[in-house]
Amino acid sequence: MSDAVVDVRELRKTFRVTEREEGLAATLRSFVRRHRKDVNAVAGITFRIDPGEVVGFLGPNGAGKTTTLKMLSGLLHPTEGEASVLGYVPWKRENAYLQRMTLLMGNRSQLVWDIPAADSFRVLQEIYRIPDGQFRASVSELTELLELQELVHKPVRNLSLGERMKVEFAAGLVHSPSVAFLDEPTIGLDVSMQVRIRRFVAEYNRRTGATILLTSHYMDDVVALCKRVVVIHRGRLLYDGPLADLAERMAPYKIITATLHDGAASSADLDTYGTVVSRDEGRVILRVDRNVAPERTARLVNDLGDRLADISVEDPPIEEVIDRVFTSEQTTVSA
Amino acid sequence: MIRTYRALLVASLQSAAQYRVQSVLWMLLEIIRPVIFLAAWVAVANSQGGQVGAYDVRDFAGYYISLTLVLQLVFSWNAYDFEYEVRMGRLSPKLLRPLHPIHYAVVENLVWKATTFIPLAICLAVVVVTFDARFRTTPAHLALFVPSVLLGAALSFFSGWVLATTAFWTTRVHAVSTLWDRGVFIFAGLIAPLALLPGPLQTLSLVLPFGYMLGVPAEILRGGVNVPTALLLIGGQAFWVVVFYFALQRVWRAGVRQYSAVGA
Numbered sequence: 080m081s082d083a084v085v086d087v088r089e090l091r092k093t094f095r096v097t098e099r100e101e102g103l104a105a106t107l108r109s110f111v112r113r114h115r116k117d118v119n120a121v122a123g124i125t126f127r128i129d130p131g132e133v134v135g136f137l138g139p140n141g142a143g144k145t146t147t148l149k150m151l152s153g154l155l156h157p158t159e160g161e162a163s164v165l166g167y168v169p170w171k172r173e174n175a176y177l178q179r180m181t182l183l184m185g186n187r188s189q190l191v192w193d194i195p196a197a198d199s200f201r202v203l204q205e206i207y208r209i210p211d212g213q214f215r216a217s218v219s220e221l222t223e224l225l226e227l228q229e230l231v232h233k234p235v236r237n238l239s240l241g242e243r244m245k246v247e248f249a250a251g252l253v254h255s256p257s258v259a260f261l262d263e264p265t266i267g268l269d270v271s272m273q274v275r276i277r278r279f280v281a282e283y284n285r286r287t288g289a290t291i292l293l294t295s296h297y298m299d300d301v302v303a304l305c306k307r308v309v310v311i312h313r314g315r316l317l318y319d320g321p322l323a324d325l326a327e328r329m330a331p332y333k334i335i336t337a338t339l340h341d342g343a344a345s346s347a348d349l350d351t352y353g354t355v356v357s358r359d360e361g362r363v364i365l366r367v368d369r370n371v372a373p374e375r376t377a378r379l380v381n382d383l384g385d386r387l388a389d390i391s392v393e394d395p396p397i398e399e400v401i402d403r404v405f406t407s408e409q410t411t412v413s414a
Numbered sequence: 415m416i417r418t419y420r421a422l423l424v425a426s427l428q429s430a431a432q433y434r435v436q437s438v439l440w441m442l443l444e445i446i447r448p449v450i451f452l453a454a455w456v457a458v459a460n461s462q463g464g465q466v467g468a469y470d471v472r473d474f475a476g477y478y479i480s481l482t483l484v485l486q487l488v489f490s491w492n493a494y495d496f497e498y499e500v501r502m503g504r505l506s507p508k509l510l511r512p513l514h515p516i517h518y519a520v521v522e523n524l525v526w527k528a529t530t531f532i533p534l535a536i537c538l539a540v541v542v543v544t545f546d547a548r549f550r551t552t553p554a555h556l557a558l559f560v561p562s563v564l565l566g567a568a569l570s571f572f573s574g575w576v577l578a579t580t581a582f583w584t585t586r587v588h589a590v591s592t593l594w595d596r597g598v599f600i601f602a603g604l605i606a607p608l609a610l611l612p613g614p615l616q617t618l619s620l621v622l623p624f625g626y627m628l629g630v631p632a633e634i635l636r637g638g639v640n641v642p643t644a645l646l647l648i649g650g651q652a653f654w655v656v657v658f659y660f661a662l663q664r665v666w667r668a669g670v671r672q673y674s675a676v677g678a
Contacts, residue, residue: 177512198428206421
């Protein structure tokens with residue numbers, strides 16, 4: 080018996096799409112005969128999420144992330160496979176399930192455009208049948224966490240994108256869901272607003288213990304919020320495990336940054352230690368095979384002696400790791 | 415559910431309050447068609463010695479005024495709104511709430527009718543006086559009008575939703591709904607009172623659902639049919655309401671499975 084909040088087994092979604100070549104002749108032919116093609120948006124993925132986890136769901140555009148979230152929230156029926164969220168089959172969309180989950184999409188609005196958010200919250204209170212006391216507590220908490228005091232009494236159409244996103248968050252969470260699917264929650268927001276939303280998600284998870292599955296193209300979101308990531312590409316699962324191990328598994332190299340006292344001239348002879356990625360004044364960045372990184376670092380320290388002002392050995396930036404994952408054909412790795 | 419409806423009504427009224435002028439303009443647009451037909455039939459009647467079939471000029475006025483009122487009380491814009499919501503992905507948040515999306519449409523329809531009723535009533539009063547409209551309405555007709563107009567509204571609403579639900583497959587329902595609107599135009603009593611349609615068209619208007627939406631309640635309100643006939647016609651309305659209600663259940667279930675959450 081599974082105690083996972085989200086339990087996905089061999090989930091598949093195939094869309095049948097119409098294809099045609101460009102040009103007038105092809106257009107005219109398409110009136111009579113259409114070529115259809117099956118596209119495997121999600122090609123059999125399996126993973127579990129335990130209560131209270133915040134998991135990053137990563138993949139390039141078209142990887143199948145949003146399709147998966149739509150299936151898990153109940154918007155889409157899968158072609159094959161099984162999923163259970165909080166013990167419910169999502170696409171049956173039972174009210175008991177809908178009352179305990181939310182899907183927030185960064186580029187979509189669910190608020191009534193012409194009225195203040197506070198009035199939309201009242202509507203949501205009745206739709207979700209939230210008792211008065213719980214509603215007041217929830218709105219008060221969300222108002223405090225998201226700093227909404229000035230915003231909830233203005234018509235939504237008068238809010239800026241960032242303000243609207245904060246209010247959308249409150250609307251999506253006013254019923255205190257146990258599971259939240261967040262699809263690109265910080266898309267289009269400025270850096271300061273992204274940071275606030277990240278802080279809010281982390282705090283919300285800490286306070287409520289809600290389970291969160293998050294997609295984002297901003298790796299800062301993932302690094303700030305997710306200890307664990309699930310990576311999919313072309314509908315298939317590539318990696319499922321700790322974010323910290325992703326680089327180790329997917330990028331077999333380390334980055335050595337050496338800063339030299341005597342400037343760029345003396346960096347010319349560093350090619351023998353690894354692949355020089357960049358040189359900037361006295362600062363040289365080397366890519367070195369993960370297995371030999373300690374030995375090369377020791378050699379560098381030894382050979383450069385007093386010329387070395389500073390040296391650091393790090394995993395490559397997460398963006399670089401992810402890019403490497405998506406641009407190469409990798410087999411499934413599970414941590 | 416009553417509390418939910420109250421909350422939705424308040425929100426919908428607040429939205430409607432932002433667009434008062436637009437609402438009145440839409441209402442006037444809705445009135446224009448029947449008034450044009452009224453003017454045309456008055457011209458025809460006058461050219462034929464003041465009578466066409468059983469209708470004289472004052473009867474035509476009574477009929478088209480009743481029809482305009484019924485149109486206002488019965489008609490809904492479901493198909494157009496729904497297509498927009500499916501195409502723009504705005505349906506998705508509604509599908510993920512523990513409330514069937516049909517309830518939002520019910521409330522929006524009620525608010526539209528409520529907010530435009532008074533200006534409509536004023537316009538119709540002017541038309542009544544201008545054309546010296548005749549009504550043969552008895553208390554029995556008034557009593558029968560209530561279920562008849564409710565059934566007409568339910569029929570219009572459910573059939574509109576069945577059409578709208580085709581958006582799950584096609585994303586665009588404009589062509590389907592336009593075809594349906596043409597059916598309404600010919601067979602619902604807009605172009606002419608059902609009793610004046612040529613033989614085969616009149617038979618069709620009683621077989622197809624269109625006439626039961628508008629023409630039947632309008633004739634009952636005007637007192638244009640006797641009570642036994644009115645009861646028979648109300649039976650026809652009830653039949654079509656049941657048909658479209660169950661059709662909607664089936665089509666909705668299948669459509670939601672089909673839904674590809676376009677643009678969501």
